[in-house]
Amino acid sequence: MEEQMKKFLEPFTTTDSKTSTFESMQEQVKEWLEQGKVDLFLGYKMIQGHPLPHFFSKENIDEVDDLIVGLARYSLEKIATKIAAEKPDMKVGLLARDCNQRALNVLYVWNQLNPDNVQTINVNCCPSKLRKSADCSYLEPEKAGPVKKEIGIDNNMDVEDAEGFGPAERFKRWRYEFDKCIKCYGCRDICPVCFCKECGLEHPELIGTGSLPPENPIFHLVRAVHMGGRCIDCGLCEDACPADIPLRLLYRKVNGIVEDEFGYETGTHSEQSPFNLLGDEVTLEIKPL
């Protein structure tokens, strides 16, 4: 039984670049490109030892043999959004994990992508008791060191545990985490559901400039509020953060509030979040004086 299991899991667990592992996937991509089902396909290619996001096209179809799946994650749907903004009719295919699928859902709902123009190939991810192996960079989140445990917030903490501290301690701990911020905007840049043309975080009148750490907790709370009803809990922000700020935990809380208050579950609903930062549509009609 165990051996059978091993055999079954093998294609998913081997990380060395065995092309045969991905053959069927590569064939599918080639077929799509040749048939014109997609104009380009977003996946990963090993470039100088790094699995980097790469787009495969009909013109360079032999390149598809280099298409791989590994632990590396990137918000491919974000690239698709940028392509769609330039060329709305382009058909894009991409590798999609569960988190990518949720992000795609949010992007469809917010009219950033047209579902008719997007094709996905699903990738093995999000391990469970039945599925022990997965391809994800978040399988084992970093363990917090003693200092972080003592005065900061452990990234692996549950929302309930983070609420367990007293108010003053809670504030101190979050302040410690936020003050590590070097304002690299990594959390925003990697975020698959951040698509605004102008970002409030870069507005000098909203957030003070010229000092580090940035104006806290405003900087992080503004972002947290924007994540309400948007965040699909992929954890890429935390992956990207050089200061290891427990952003995923913060946004989990934020989404929890949106669910409690507005009854909206992000990533699965087919409508836009009622907690809408863009404001409500004006319903008053203009009348003559």
Added chain:
Amino acid sequence: MTIKRMTFLQKLLKFMGLENRLHLDWISSAEAQKFVQVVTDFTEKIKAMGPSPLTGELDLSAVESACEAEIEAKSPEVQSVEGG
């Protein structure tokens, strides 16, 4: 909708450790008495809570002295690096 948004913000601030510092109420322009009452009550509540932890400068003196001690302990190295 406003009450839901405010509750959202209150809960978020509470999660951060800043609770009870945000208040929402409905007062008509004809309800001067209620306005006075609400503002007075809230002011008293805030006064009783003391200044916001945000207004106080972060006390960095301990960190500073620790850093200085560290630098002093390593000063020959530092000097050699600077010299080099």
